[in-house]
Amino acid sequence: MCGIIGYVGDREAAPVLLEGLRRLEYRGYDSAGLAVLEEDGSLCVHKRAGKLDELARALQGAPPRGNLGIGHTRWATHGRPTDANAHPVADCSGRVLVVHNGIIENYRTLKEWLQGRGHRFATETDTEVIAHLVEEGLANGQALPEATRAAVSRLQGANAVLVVSSQWPQGLVAARLGNAGGVVVGLGQGECLVASDLPALLPYTRRVIFLSGGEMAQVSRDGVCIYTLSGQPVSRQPVEVPYDPLSVAKGPYKHFMLKEMMEQPECVLDTLRGRVDFESMRVELEDVDLPREVLSRLRRVVLVGMGTSYHAALVGRHYMETIARLPAEAENASEFRYRDPLVGPDTLVVAVTQSGETVDTLAAMEEARSKGCTLAAVCNVIGSQASRLADCVVYTRCGLEVGVCSTKTFTASLVVLYLLACYLAQARGTQPPEVLAGLLSPLARLPYLLGELTERAEEYERLAHLFYRFGNFLYLGRGIQYPIALEGALKLKEVSYIHAEGYPAGEMKHGPIALIDQDMPVVAIAVRDHLYDKMRNNLEQVKAREGRLIVLASEGDEEMARLADHVVGVPEAPPLLLPVLTAVPLQFFAYYIALRRGCDVDQPRNLAKTVTVE
Numbered sequence: 001m002c003g004i005i006g007y008v009g010d011r012e013a014a015p016v017l018l019e020g021l022r023r024l025e026y027r028g029y030d031s032a033g034l035a036v037l038e039e040d041g042s043l044c045v046h047k048r049a050g051k052l053d054e055l056a057r058a059l060q061g062a063p064p065r066g067n068l069g070i071g072h073t074r075w076a077t078h079g080r081p082t083d084a085n086a087h088p089v090a091d092c093s094g095r096v097l098v099v100h101n102g103i104i105e106n107y108r109t110l111k112e113w114l115q116g117r118g119h120r121f122a123t124e125t126d127t128e129v130i131a132h133l134v135e136e137g138l139a140n141g142q143a144l145p146e147a148t149r150a151a152v153s154r155l156q157g158a159n160a161v162l163v164v165s166s167q168w169p170q171g172l173v174a175a176r177l178g179n180a181g182g183v184v185v186g187l188g189q190g191e192c193l194v195a196s197d198l199p200a201l202l203p204y205t206r207r208v209i210f211l212s213g214g215e216m217a218q219v220s221r222d223g224v225c226i227y228t229l230s231g232q233p234v235s236r237q238p239v240e241v242p243y244d245p246l247s248v249a250k251g252p253y254k255h256f257m258l259k260e261m262m263e264q265p266e267c268v269l270d271t272l273r274g275r276v277d278f279e280s281m282r283v284e285l286e287d288v289d290l291p292r293e294v295l296s297r298l299r300r301v302v303l304v305g306m307g308t309s310y311h312a313a314l315v316g317r318h319y320m321e322t323i324a325r326l327p328a329e330a331e332n333a334s335e336f337r338y339r340d341p342l343v344g345p346d347t348l349v350v351a352v353t354q355s356g357e358t359v360d361t362l363a364a365m366e367e368a369r370s371k372g373c374t375l376a377a378v379c380n381v382i383g384s385q386a387s388r389l390a391d392c393v394v395y396t397r398c399g400l401e402v403g404v405c406s407t408k409t410f411t412a413s414l415v416v417l418y419l420l421a422c423y424l425a426q427a428r429g430t431q432p433p434e435v436l437a438g439l440l441s442p443l444a445r446l447p448y449l450l451g452e453l454t455e456r457a458e459e460y461e462r463l464a465h466l467f468y469r470f471g472n473f474l475y476l477g478r479g480i481q482y483p484i485a486l487e488g489a490l491k492l493k494e495v496s497y498i499h500a501e502g503y504p505a506g507e508m509k510h511g512p513i514a515l516i517d518q519d520m521p522v523v524a525i526a527v528r529d530h531l532y533d534k535m536r537n538n539l540e541q542v543k544a545r546e547g548r549l550i551v552l553a554s555e556g557d558e559e560m561a562r563l564a565d566h567v568v569g570v571p572e573a574p575p576l577l578l579p580v581l582t583a584v585p586l587q588f589f590a591y592y593i594a595l596r597r598g599c600d601v602d603q604p605r606n607l608a609k610t611v612t613v614e
């Protein structure tokens with residue numbers, strides 16, 4: 001969702017920026033703005049809440065004239081979608097302008113610090129701290145690139161930032177922090193552009209450079225200079241994007257599956273945007289407006305889905321019980337639809353379906369509808385059948401998922417289910433505001449933590465190379481991690497055609513333990529939660545039978561490091577959010593094993609993306 005664009009060259013910047021924003025429109029937004037450095041050396045800003053047309057109308061008649069500028073479409077996370085809060089956002093002097101996508105986790109501390117130094121804030125956004133921090137640097141005699149580097153080094157979270165200043169008329173400074181929010185630089189003849197995504201650049205150039213997390217770019221009409229946050233120069237050759245629309249969509253990645261796994265920090269950020277007000281600590285789901293009488297008559301939740309969506313439903317069940325305090329169960333939609341389930345007007349049926357067209361899930365929804373249930377849908381495709389059938393829908397904002405095996409829509413579905421559970425708790429008053437705040441605030445960090453995981457692709461690749469020859473795998477998890485064990489096993493089956501089973505670890509002694517030997521690697525999820533000790537005991541039992549153990553453990557867990565043959569570190573997070581993180585290394589593991597075995601990861605044999613037949 002939302003996007004940033006910057007231009008420096010010989011053309012009039014305003015039309016280029018506006019056109020770029022149009023090409024980023026598919027990402028969604030609630031307001032838009034742009035700024036151009038005019039000939040008299042001042043920055044002219046236009047910004048409007050609402051559609052891009054509002055902005056275009058505001059520009060008619062007197063578009064700002066100049067060859068350097070930045071533009072933005074915003075999805076509010078901090079501060080309402082008003083004209084004032086739209087980006088670009090300025091410092092006190094109006095000489096620094098910033099556009100930004102993301103969430104600055106420590107903005108409160110920074111804002112207090114800046115206010116203490118006399119800075120006055122004109123917006124309610126977290127973004128504004130960047131402009132004032134840059135202003136501090138300029139006041140200390142730093143040039144814009146230096147001042148921006150110092151400023152963004154103080155930000156926590158996953159963020160993409162673009163800065164201009166009338167003090168530095170030669171160009172733009174861009175930064176990408178963490179892995180959410182793409183930043184790609186386009187190199188033209190005597191002109192350069194910066195954008196969140198390729199479509200905005202392609203009318204001007206096909207030579208592009210993608211920034212990685214923790215990198216910055218100094219962009220002028222003559223080219224780009226890339227360096228790290230610590231100031232180390234980075235040498236990176238531009239890549240030539242071919243004119244095949246699918247390859248364009250694939251960006252720098254070899255496969256859609258890889259691209260889509262890599263997009264997870266951004267998808268989760270997009271899925272959160274505008275839905276959690278981190279100021280008031282409330283959830284606002286735009287398409288969920290259940291009448292009071294429906295909310296008060298709910299007694300239970302039944303979540304239905306197929307395949308990966310069913311696994312998301314299994315995690316969702318924990319959310320509904322723990323957060324919304326509603327008895328919940330998750331069921332395979334193809335079973336639910338045929339067993340005359342005892343559901344009725346007191347039941348909320350939540351259908352999880354990426355495409356919104358999965359035939360069994362649609363039939364389960366019809367069945368639930370005929371019995372008077374309230375229907376909610378969690379899906380990724382706007383206007384799909386499921387979204388039309390449901391009383392309310394919460395979209396995962398992942399963009400198109402091309403890889404047949406679902407990755408980004410899985411993690412985003414978990415986030416949506418979490419939000420839905422928080423919404424129910426809030427609307428039904430089943431959790432006090434301080435508990436709700438405690439549940440919501442860690443969401444701000446989630447995109448960043450996902451970025452930490454996606455950055456470690458090479459580690460997963462090395463691990464996959466050690467294991468790609470095995471013919472069977474066992475995946476173990478407990479509690480909320482059990483569905484992730486199922487999902488990990490499913491990914492491996494889907495893309496590498498290796499037989500894999502997911503089990504609740506407690507079940508092991510009741511059968512599967514008989515399978516354990518040197519030829520049956522065990523992938524266990526043993527992150528720190530209330531079942532950690534139980535999990536460790538199960539893993540001791542595996543070790544005692546000479547099983548090979550790959551363990552997903554909380555970072556720095558030395559006990560697991562001793563016990564396991566291989567440890568994959570997972571950042572610390574509240575246990576309810578850990579499934580969003582633990583899913584990621586398992587997806588990469590399956591992907592790299594499949595690659596090594598020469599499988600077609602994007603279109604595995606016998607599988608279809610949308611299952612519209614029974």
Ligand code: GLU
Pocket residue numbers: 002003073074075076077078079085100101102103104125126127
């Ligand atoms: N957090 C910023 C805001 O609320 C940026 C949101 C975005 O990514 O569009 O203004």
